[in-house]
Structure formats: C-alpha cells, structure tokens
Amino acid sequence: MTAANEATDDAKDNDKDHGVLYIGMDLGTSRTAISASNGVRECMFSLVGYPKDHVARKLLGKDVLIGKEAAEKRLSLQFYRPLEKGVLKQDDQKSLKAAADLIRAAIAAARSRKDELIYCVIGAPAQASIRSKEAIIEAARESVDSVMLCSEPFAVAYGLDMLEDALVIDIGAGTADLCRMHGTMPEDADQITIDIAGDAIDEELARLIRESCPGASFSTQMVKDIKERYSFLGDPPERVMVDLPVDGKPTSFDITDSVKAACGIIVPPLIAGLKQLIASFDPEFQHKLRQRVLLAGGGSMIRGLESAIERAMARDMGGGKVIKIEEPIYGGSNGALKIAHDMPKEFWEDLR
Amino acid sequence: MGSLKSNLKDAVKKLAFSTSVDQLKKKGVDKVNVIGIDRITVLIEEAVSRSLRFKLLSLDREEVAVATKEEFLRLLKSNEDLEREQDTLRKLKEQAEVQVDQLRRDLVEQQRLLADKLDVAERNARDDYLGENEAIAHRVKSLFEVLGQTGAAGDLEKRTLELVMDIVSGERRESIRAREQVRDREVDNLQRRIRKLTSSLEETEHRLSEVTAIRNLDEGISSVYREVQGLNRSDRAYGHKKELMADIFRANLALQKKS
Structure with missing residues (x-):
C-alpha cells in the first residue's frame, strides 16, 4: 500500500x-x-432487470430494478436471475x-x-x-x-449455537445443502449439495398440472405461487383448489395430489444425503447426529416436511429427530x- | 434511572417493526414467543449490570455505568435531532414543490393574458378603422349625391375625400400613439411579472433539487454498535468459537488475497 x-x-x-x-x-x-x-x-x-430501451427507461425512471419491482415490470426489462x-x-x-x-x-x-x-x-x-x-x-x-x-x-448452525453433533439441511430454490457440524469448520467431506430443491419442485408441479388439468394455461411464477401457498406432505390440511384459465375462462381444479407428489420428490435425495453424511461419521457419535437434524431455508416451509423426513429416517436409518428452525427465511x-x-x-x- | 428506563422503552419501540400474521406465516413462522417491553427493559438493565459486576471493579463499574447512560442518551438525542432535521427538510421540500407548481401555473396564466391582450388590441384597432373608413366614405358620398343634384359636384368629391382622410389619419396617428403608450405600459407590467415569476421558478426549482439531493432525506439507521465487537469472553464456547472465526478468516484471506 x-x-x-x-x-x-x-x-x-x-x-x-x-x-x-x-x-x-x-x-x-x-x-x-x-x-x-x-x-x-x-x-x-x-x-x-434493466430497461429494454430508452422508452422503457423513461417510463420506469430507473436504470436497475430489483426484486418484486423487477418481477412486476419484467415485460419492459431485460430480466436476470443471477444465481442458478x-x-x-x-x-x-x-x-x-x-x-x-x-x-x-x-x-x-x-x-x-x-x-x-x-x-x-x-x-x-x-x-x-x-x-x-x-x-x-x-x-x-x-x-x-x-x-x-x-x-x-x-x-x-452458528446462528442457533448448534456447532456440535448437528446436521443442517438448508433447502433453497436452486440447491439443498446438507452440512455436518462436529465442532470444527466443516470441510468438503462434511457437506453435500443436492440440486433437487425448490425449483425442481416447481418444475415437477408444472408437469403434473399439465397432465391433470387439461387445457389449463399457467406460468412458472403462478406455479411457484401455488407451491408457496399450498405445499404439504402427509395428510392434506384441506383440498387444494386453484383457478386456472382454460381458453381464457377461469376454471377450478383440484390439484391436491399433484402438490403432494411434487413436494415428495425432495425427500429421497435428502434421505440419501443424510445417510451418506451420518454413515461416514464416527460410529460412536452417529446417533447424536441423527437426533439433531436442523431444517432451514425457504424449502423447509413445506408443511409436514419434517415429519416426512422423520418417517423416512425411521424406515431407512433407524430413526431420527428433525427440528424446523423458527425463522427459515432469515x-x-x-x-x-x-x-x-x-x-x-x-x-x-x-x-x- | 427512570429516564433511562423510559428511553430504553422508546428505543425498543423504535427498533421494533410491525408485521401481520399473514406476513409471519409467509416467512414460515407459525408460532411466536411474546415478551413484554418492561421485561425487555429489565433484562437489558440486568444483563448490563451483571456483566459489569463480573468484569469491573466497583469504581470502574460506576464510571462505565455513567458513561454508558450518557452514551445511550447521546445516541437517542442524536437520533431525535436527525429525525427533526429530516422532518424540516421534508417540509421544506413539500413547500418548495407547492411553490414551484403555483409559480408554473402563474407563469402560464400571465403569458396567456399577455397574448390575449396583444391579440385583442390588434383586432380592435383593425375593426375600428375599417368601420370608420366605411362611415366617412359613406357620408362624403351622400353629401356629393346631394351636391350632384344641384350640379356642383365633379372632381370636388375626390379631393374632399382625400382632405378628410388626411385629417382623420393625423388624428388616428395621435390616437394610436396614446393607445400604444397605454398598451406598452400594460405589456411592460406583464412582461416584468413574467420575468419575476420565471426567476422565482428557477430559484425554487434549484432549492427543490438541492433538498431532494440530500440522499432522499434518509440518513440511514444507526447501528447499535459504536465499536467493533468480537467474541464475548464470557461465552462458554469462547475458545472454540475463536478457532472457528480464525478458520473463516484464513479461508477468506486466501480467497481475497488471491483475487
């Protein structure tokens, strides 16, 4: 300097x-x-998003739009989702x-x-x-x-002061990250990234809706909204009824089974990841890891996900305890x- | 201490934000734990005093307690001053915006009045002279029709009309000069008013742009920390966390020095 x-x-x-x-x-x-x-x-x-041309720039009065504002004005914008x-x-x-x-x-x-x-x-x-x-x-x-x-x-894990004998599952849109905490800084062997997460559920839900709701038209954003509002695993809290346009006319569809099936695709890869991280850990402490699986991230807001993981752990791994953190988004x-x-x-x- | 308590309450209230049950649900919060503001205040006081008790001699403790109170009150006061300043600036901005709008409207109105006045004056003069000319010509013609019947007309009609028109033109010139003087005075007044309005408008717009330029009137929100914090030595996992911090730092140092 x-x-x-x-x-x-x-x-x-x-x-x-x-x-x-x-x-x-x-x-x-x-x-x-x-x-x-x-x-x-x-x-x-x-x-x-960035305005497509001078007219859009003048209309929007900004050079850069972020977040919800960008989503709302996307037709006038060159649109980016910078993380994938x-x-x-x-x-x-x-x-x-x-x-x-x-x-x-x-x-x-x-x-x-x-x-x-x-x-x-x-x-x-x-x-x-x-x-x-x-x-x-x-x-x-x-x-x-x-x-x-x-x-x-x-x-x-650090935010929750759970630095030892815990396993964090952080489910985002693009990936689900699994991380084994054992008192030291996690290394590569302690972490697994799975690319079946929120976006994959959206894609699967869109596919199932296309199959089960003939003629219905919808966008990716509409599917995402449906998922965020109704996602569940286990018994449905209520039937999932949505209005989707068919030839321009709003038509009511029951998509309960599609929502459940789409949300379910995340469980098997999570269980496989948990198995891998627990099985490769010191055998003496494996049971402790199984008893402290923390569920975080936007994807953890699927109702009944923790119970679904626990059921799968009981079936495949001899049991375990899943704790959903209080504020998944933050x-x-x-x-x-x-x-x-x-x-x-x-x-x-x-x-x- | 009472004032500190109420200030603590105010500070906690200011830092709190409102949210609805729906918003909480969206963020994935199904259940919230509620704690009263009085309880929070007591906890903060208790935490501070416990920490002081553990760490400081009684003499230092007093000094630190007094200094902490002063600092807290100073922060609150600086925050209030800032809010007041922002409020004043916001009002100034609103006033300036109202003034600019009014000035713009006045300016347009005065320009319209001036144009109307000039237009009307010109049209009136044209109509007046046209009517007068026709009336004079008609009267002269009538007179010579009478004279024609007696046989005394002839070239005289043309010459008389020329003479009359000459005299009338002279009168008209005088009249025009007088009218123009009056009109010029009015136009001058209007033009002066327009110049003044334009200058006020420019000045007010400049003031408005200055006020607006003050970072959208948002000075930001103060952090609760005056200094860099670091790990609390009384943390039961102090040593462990210190190592973790060092690990994170080393990884970042390698990453950032390389880039």
Whole structure:
C-alpha cells in the first residue's frame, strides 16, 4: 500500500466515526435476505432487470430494478436471475453485473449511515466454486468496508449455537445443502449439495398440472405461487383448489395430489444425503447426529416436511429427530450476522 | 434511572417493526414467543449490570455505568435531532414543490393574458378603422349625391375625400400613439411579472433539487454498535468459537488475497 493510499484510508476512517454496522446476508437463488445490527431485516427476490430501451427507461425512471419491482415490470426489462443452482452464472458479463447490482441493493436495504463502517458476512452455498466466491466478494466490496464469505449451512448452525453433533439441511430454490457440524469448520467431506430443491419442485408441479388439468394455461411464477401457498406432505390440511384459465375462462381444479407428489420428490435425495453424511461419521457419535437434524431455508416451509423426513429416517436409518428452525427465511442471514459480530477487529481490518 | 428506563422503552419501540400474521406465516413462522417491553427493559438493565459486576471493579463499574447512560442518551438525542432535521427538510421540500407548481401555473396564466391582450388590441384597432373608413366614405358620398343634384359636384368629391382622410389619419396617428403608450405600459407590467415569476421558478426549482439531493432525506439507521465487537469472553464456547472465526478468516484471506 502506498503512502497516498494510506492517507486516503485514514481520511475515510475519520469520516466513519459513528459506529459499526454488521450485515449478515443470505444470497440465495430465489431470495436474498439480510439482517443488520441496526435492526433492519429485509428479504427480496433475487431478480434484476434493466430497461429494454430508452422508452422503457423513461417510463420506469430507473436504470436497475430489483426484486418484486423487477418481477412486476419484467415485460419492459431485460430480466436476470443471477444465481442458478446456488451459484453465480458466469457465462456472461451481464449476469455478473446483475449479481453485483443485487448485492448492492441488498446492502442498501440495510439503510446504513454513511459515517459507519460496514462489515458484512455473506452466506454462500456450501459448494460454490472459487470463481463464484471471488465474484461475490468483488461485487460486495464496492458497497462495504470489509466482507467475508462463509458456508451457508454453517451460518445457520452458528446462528442457533448448534456447532456440535448437528446436521443442517438448508433447502433453497436452486440447491439443498446438507452440512455436518462436529465442532470444527466443516470441510468438503462434511457437506453435500443436492440440486433437487425448490425449483425442481416447481418444475415437477408444472408437469403434473399439465397432465391433470387439461387445457389449463399457467406460468412458472403462478406455479411457484401455488407451491408457496399450498405445499404439504402427509395428510392434506384441506383440498387444494386453484383457478386456472382454460381458453381464457377461469376454471377450478383440484390439484391436491399433484402438490403432494411434487413436494415428495425432495425427500429421497435428502434421505440419501443424510445417510451418506451420518454413515461416514464416527460410529460412536452417529446417533447424536441423527437426533439433531436442523431444517432451514425457504424449502423447509413445506408443511409436514419434517415429519416426512422423520418417517423416512425411521424406515431407512433407524430413526431420527428433525427440528424446523423458527425463522427459515432469515436463519442464514441471522447466523451470518452473528458471525460478523463475533469476528475479531483485526481480522476485519486485515481484509480491508 | 427512570429516564433511562423510559428511553430504553422508546428505543425498543423504535427498533421494533410491525408485521401481520399473514406476513409471519409467509416467512414460515407459525408460532411466536411474546415478551413484554418492561421485561425487555429489565433484562437489558440486568444483563448490563451483571456483566459489569463480573468484569469491573466497583469504581470502574460506576464510571462505565455513567458513561454508558450518557452514551445511550447521546445516541437517542442524536437520533431525535436527525429525525427533526429530516422532518424540516421534508417540509421544506413539500413547500418548495407547492411553490414551484403555483409559480408554473402563474407563469402560464400571465403569458396567456399577455397574448390575449396583444391579440385583442390588434383586432380592435383593425375593426375600428375599417368601420370608420366605411362611415366617412359613406357620408362624403351622400353629401356629393346631394351636391350632384344641384350640379356642383365633379372632381370636388375626390379631393374632399382625400382632405378628410388626411385629417382623420393625423388624428388616428395621435390616437394610436396614446393607445400604444397605454398598451406598452400594460405589456411592460406583464412582461416584468413574467420575468419575476420565471426567476422565482428557477430559484425554487434549484432549492427543490438541492433538498431532494440530500440522499432522499434518509440518513440511514444507526447501528447499535459504536465499536467493533468480537467474541464475548464470557461465552462458554469462547475458545472454540475463536478457532472457528480464525478458520473463516484464513479461508477468506486466501480467497481475497488471491483475487
């Protein structure tokens, strides 16, 4: 670092004398959630849009639209979902720019003061590639003073103070991450990423609706909305009746069986992952792992999922206990915030 | 201490956010645990005092307690000052917007009045002269028809008409000058008013843009921390967590120094 740079950094520090804002971020394929040390908690769809032309730009009055706003105006936009199966799409510069804009918007949602230092921990998918991680860091650096990445399921476990003898299942849109916690930092062998998650359920539900509701027309977003509202496993709490247009006329369909069947596709790969992680663990402690399976992420909101996993564990693994965390959407960001808080000062400064 | 308690309550209320049962359900929360604000206040006080009891000598404890109270009150006050400033700026912005709208409307109205006035004056003059010319010509013609019957007309009609028109034209020039003077005064007044309105509009618009430029009037929300925190030494898993933090740091150092 040159003397001139040091002088500039000193001046910047002097401007930031009001305090320290910690931000924990869960950067997900479908949603991005943040929790900050000023009490702000926000969740936004991981969607980014840019006006298609000058007319759209003038009409929308913005160069970038994020989240719900982008989804609502998507017909006037070049539309991006910058994360796919839990990792940044890196095939084109536009997607990387979209990811950077999403991260910037998420940090802006924390409503930081300009005279505060901003230290941010971002939960990244357990098996994100190095290049993907570098891209996230680069994007975040523009908006914060110092940033660190950590494994998403680890952040969930840290936030709940369950660092030993626990197994975290974090079900997102693109992937479901399984992570074995045994008191140390999880290594590659402790983590499994399955690409059957929320999006796969949407695809399966769309296929089943096409089969069981002849003539009905619907979009991916409509299927996603149906899933988020009615998803269940086990006995249905009520019949799932939805109105879908047939030749432009709203028509009522009973899709209870389709919803249940679509949600069910996630259980077998989760059980296979659990088996693999438990079976390869120290035999003396395997029963402890089975008794503390934490269920987190948006996908954990499927009603009856924990019971379905427990039933499958009883059948295939001799039993187990699944605990759904209290706030599935903010579990990752709350954990990342706690890590940011606990990180020593010198570590933050070394990374600035 | 009473003031601190009520300030703590206010702070907790300010930091809290409202949410509906539906929103909670959407976020996957089926059940919530409820805790009263008084209980939270007592817990915070108790936590602070316990922590102080464990960590500090009695002399330091007093000092730290006083300093903490002062700092807390200072933070609250700075927050209130900020809110007041934001409120004032918001009002200023609203006033400026109303003024700009009014000025724009006034300006358009004055420009319309001026155009109308100039148009009406020109049309009136044209109509007046046309009517007068016709009346004079008619009267002269009638006079010479009478004279024609007596045989005294001839070239005289043409010359008389020229003479009359010459005198009338002179009178008209005087009249036009007088009217123009009146009209010019009115136009001057209107133009002055328009210039003033335009300048006020520019000034108010500039003020509005300045107010709007103040980061959308949002100074952000203060963090609850004045300094970098780090692990709490009284945490029962302090050593363990310290190692985990070091692991995360090392992984990030490798990643970031490389990139």
